[in-house]
Amino acid sequence: MDxxxxxxxxxxxxxxxxxLEREYHGSEWSIEEDALAFLTDASLAGRLTxxxxxxxxxxxxxxxxxxxxExxxxxxxxxxxxxxxxxxCVTKFLEDTEQALK
Structure with a gap:
């Protein structure tokens, strides 16, 4: 998958x-709430690792x-x-990092 x-x-x-957020809470999560949810899942990935x-x-x-x-x-x-x-975002990071490591 690309x-x-x-x-x-x-x-x-x-x-x-x-x-679902609108239905249960009356509003959608903000970008900041999404970022915090990501950090929580990243932490869980760390513990599972x-x-x-x-x-x-x-x-x-x-x-x-x-x-x-996730x-x-x-x-x-x-x-x-x-x-x-x-x-x-991913392509630029990879290209910049590869260039920096040469």
Missing amino acids: LNEVSERSVAIRVAYHA MSHEGRWPSDSEDKLPAKIG CVWWLAVLADRMGLDFSD
Whole structure:
């Protein structure tokens, strides 16, 4: 799957979640709330990684692949909400980092 498809599918899922937020809470989450949710999931990915490596006790290690996927999903959503092209963000980072390491 390419990054443009990741972005498109991520945005569509986020639209559905926004509908649920309006239904249950009367408003959509802000960009800041989305960023905090991403940070929470990134932290959970860290704990699950520690568990995977035998450094943290957990019975949820099997959730690591989904949590990593969710973190990518959040990044695509955050890029979109801030008017950035997710694929361009990743491409630019990789190109700049590769150039810096030469």
